[in-house]
Amino acid sequence: MAGPTLGGRLRGYRTAADLTIEELAERAGVSPRALSDLERDRVRRPQRRTLTAVLEALALPPADRDLVRRAADAERLPAGACPMPEPPPHFTGRGDALAAIRALAGPPDVAAGPAVVVVLTGQPGVGKTALALRAVHDLAADYPDGRLFVDLRGTQERPAASTEVLRRLLLALGVAESRIPAGPDERARVYRGLLHHRRVLLVLDNAADEEQVRPLLPGDGPGLVLLTCRRWLSGLEAVHWLPQEPLPPADATALLRAVGRPHTGDPNEIAALAVHCGHLPLALRVTGQRLHDEPELTVPALNAQLARTRNRITVLDGGAPGLAAALEVSYRSLPPAGRRTLRRLALVPGADFTADAAAALCGVDPVVAEDALDALVESGLAAIRPPDRFSLHDLIRDFADACLHRDEPDGGRAARAGLVRWLLETTVRAGLHFEPGGPGPVAGPAGPALEDTDQARAWLDAELDNWFPALRLAAAAGRHDLVIAVADALHWFSDQRLRAGIWTEVFRLGAAAATSRGDRRTQAAHLNYLAWAQTICDADPRAGVVTAGEAWRCAQAAGDLAQQGWALLYDASARTALGEHAAALRLRQRAWVAFRKVGEREGLPQAMRCLGQSLSALGRTGDALRVHRATLRLLRDPDYPMSAVVRAYSDALTCLRIGIGLAAGKRWPDSVDALREAVAGARDCGLRTVELGALIELARALRHLGAAAEAADRLATAAELADELDDADAATRVRAELAALRSAAAPR
Incomplete structure (x- = not known):
């Protein structure tokens, strides 16, 4: 006879505590309806946070809490065999992936070795399960000993336990219930023994992590395992990775036609609709089904609606339950912190982000933010990008943006300002690692650990698509001090990423901010940076000459001899690019004099090295070598006061x-x-x-x-x-x- 259900146990404990549903719901911080659904077994798989909150409110002893949790676990994985579902209708594309799976599987008469494990990864809705099921359909004849499917429920609050999955697999492989060992290690041993000589094709769908998967992988044997997961299970060994992306344009339009109205529609309009769907198979299927069910709806009309809206999902669904409804259910099932995290992630400028950025958006500790992001991944609303980044699909970002404007009074303006401030203050922290003198204290929100130049460089590279748009936003908002600080901090780092395509704009924004403040010295410095970027990064030396001249005039008006010297150097670099070597030599000699007079430690060896370059260009090779060797002696003199970073740069160049x-x-x-x-x-x-x-x-x-x-x-x-x-x-x-x-x- 079966024991009490989860709902029955909770109802019994609440009654024993002499609490009404409303009273217990208030103590636990959950809705009365949610608690009522639990007690009536309408919800058999409660969220971990919800169940924990109820148990805390009931103040149950540990033994009783374990009983409730075991009851919840028992509801999560029904017993039985592991039947293989049919592939979805209108399967389209993925020819390369199917061919790769067939090649990895090998011929059916191949000698047994290690079982082949193929890992299909990708974002939610990209069609990993559909691909696996289609591969099973194509390869069925090669695996006469069985084709088994298990949903590992990796995106749910409590993924399937590998011990219970092994029990189901053993039952499906013909082992009687009474002969299944109790211990997980013994179950895994029997399981691998059965697969050692059987050609079985196993689909492990929606995996959670390596710990869950490892006991389920066969050892040696002629079988094939297709493992799907949203996470990158990088700890797995001896597996073949097959990451999946949204469909190519041609396949996306073919899927739309197959599901929708196959013989109608302008090809250009169909292609545009596929773009609006993000080429994501799930969105393409939902949209195609709508076209099929609504004959009066035209593709051009749907495209026009999508072009005008901020929330494409609502338009694609057309008011019927579909993507929006599914996402709304997932959104409402999140705790308040999870909902806030998701909607504010729409404010991230780039395609991906870290837990630190999410923490800045939500004003919480990064550990708390990471927990919220993990919950979003488990709910299918976010994806993990290795090694430690997260992303939203474009359609989910649209949904999050709609939630932001619906659920937050200011539409996220304050959160956006906080993210911009955090991104740019962290950019300053990172950039200062490359400045003479190294990093110093920077006030502002906490950020990632940036302990050395390697970490700083990695952060600046990874966050380029976030901090650069943030700089534009700060400039538009008149945050002059912050814009100047960023451009200053990135001056030396820019040497390492000459072709990033951003430096002219970065330093132009810095110069404009200094102009707005009326700060001629800072204006001169940033015009010098801009002249360098125009000459070196943009290969536009004529613009560099003009800007360097403007920088020199600003520096002269400010009485700043050091910036005058830098302006002369950048002018000389531009003239060198134009082939005006004699003029460049004279400018560099003047810069060397200015740097010696003012004691510009960083500039002096730069002027000497550039002097040698001009001498070489003028055919004075011997003189050039003597100047370069004198520069190298200066750089390698431990008593010469100079920052280690600039010394190392200059040494390599010399x-x-x-x-x-x-x-x-x-x-x-x-x-x-x-x-x-x-x-x-x-x-x-x-x-x-x-x-x-x-x-x-x-x-x-x-x-x-x-x-x-x-x-x-x-x-x-x-x-x-x-x-x-x-x-x-x-x-x-x-x-x-x-x-x-x-x-x-x-x-x-």
């Missing part, structure tokens, strides 16, 4: 110039030594563009030395780096050097 100068004199062994130092130094500093140039020059010098193998290795590294940096000019130089290397190796 070694590169020395190596190039020695190569010009055909002093190949000495050139190789200097260029190896340049490569190592640039790599240590994260100066990827400098490293790329040094690798190409080093390969050239090695070729002349006859070290063809090392030259080829260096060029292979350079080719990869040029591709990463999207540097077409460098890629051309790499190809030219490879051609020269092959020509030198060819028989004569």
Whole structure:
């Protein structure tokens, strides 16, 4: 005879405590309706937080609490075999993925080895389960010993326990209930023994984590496992990853036509509708079904509605229960903190974010924010992007934005301002790691640990699509001090990411903010940064000359000799790019004088190195080498007061110039030594563009030395780096050097 249900136990304990439903609901902080549904067994799988709150309010002893929790667990996984569902109708696309699964499965007569495990990952609604079921349908004949399906319920509050899943699998494999071992290890041993010689295809759907999955994976045997999960189960070993993305445009439109009205519709309009659906199979199916069910609805009319709305889901659903209803149920089932987190995530500028950003949005500790994000992942409302980031699909972001404007009086304006402040203050903290003197104390909300340049660099790279739009928002809001602080802090970091495509705007915003404050010295500094970005990043030296001249005039009006020196240096760099080497030499000599006069420690070695560059361009190679070596001695003098970061940058750049100068004199062994130092130094500093140039020059010098193998290795590294940096000019130089290397190796 079965014991009391979960609802019956809760009702009994409430009655024994002489509490009404309303009284217990008030104590637990849940709604009377939710409690009533629990007691009447209308809800058999309560949220963990809800059940914990009720147990706390009842003040039950530990033994009774365990009884209730076991009753809840018993409701979560019905017993029985593991029948395989049919694949969804109108399955479309995924040809490459199906071919990959078939190739991994191998021929049916292959000798037994380790069972093949294929992990299908991706965001909610991307069609992981549909793909797995279609693969099972296609491969069914190859697995005559059984095809089993288990929903692991990884997105629910309490995922399926692996011990109970093993029991179900053993039953499905023909083991009598009375012969199933009690312990999990013994169950796993029997399970693997049964699969050792059987061709079984197993779908483990919606996995939670590695701990849940590991006991369910066969060992050796001819079977195939298709595992679907939203999380990246990176701790699993000996598995094949097959991540899934939204459908390609052609497949997305084909699915819309298949589910909707197959023979009607302008192809361009259908393609636009697929874009509005985010190419997400779930949204495409819902939209296609609506087109099928509403013959009067035209695709152009639906597109017009979608183009005008902030909430595409409501339009796609057309007032019928669909995506919006499903998401609303999930939203309402979240605790208040979870609902607030979801709706405010619509304010994140970029495609993904961290728990720290969510904490800033919600004004909570990052640990609390991470718990809320984990709940969103489990509810299918957010996705995890490895290693430690989260994201919302575009349609869920639309839904969250609608909730924000519906449920928060100010539409999230205060939350957005808080996020902008947090992003930019953290950007300042990160950027200061690259400044002379290193980071200092920065007031403001707490942020991620940024203990060294590696962590700071990683944060700035990962959050580029968040902090850069935040900078624009701050500028538009007149937050001049914050804009200037960000541009100042990123000045030295910008050397490491020359091709990020943002620096002209960053420094133009900084200069504009300084102008608005009437601060001529700061205006000069940011105009200098802008002149550098125009010349080096945008390859527009004529604009650089104009801006550097403006910077010099601002610095002169402010009486700032150091900024005058920097303006002269940036003017000289622009003129060098224009081929005006004599003018550049004169400007650099003036900058060197200005830096010596004012004691500008960071600028002096820069002026010396640039002087050597001008001398080299004018054919005065010997003089250039002498200046570069004097610069290197200064940089390596431990008594010279200079920040370690700038010293390291300058050392790598100077070694590169020395190596190039020695190569010009055909002093190949000495050139190789200097260029190896340049490569190592640039790599240590994260100066990827400098490293790329040094690798190409080093390969050239090695070729002349006859070290063809090392030259080829260096060029292979350079080719990869040029591709990463999207540097077409460098890629051309790499190809030219490879051609020269092959020509030198060819028989004569």
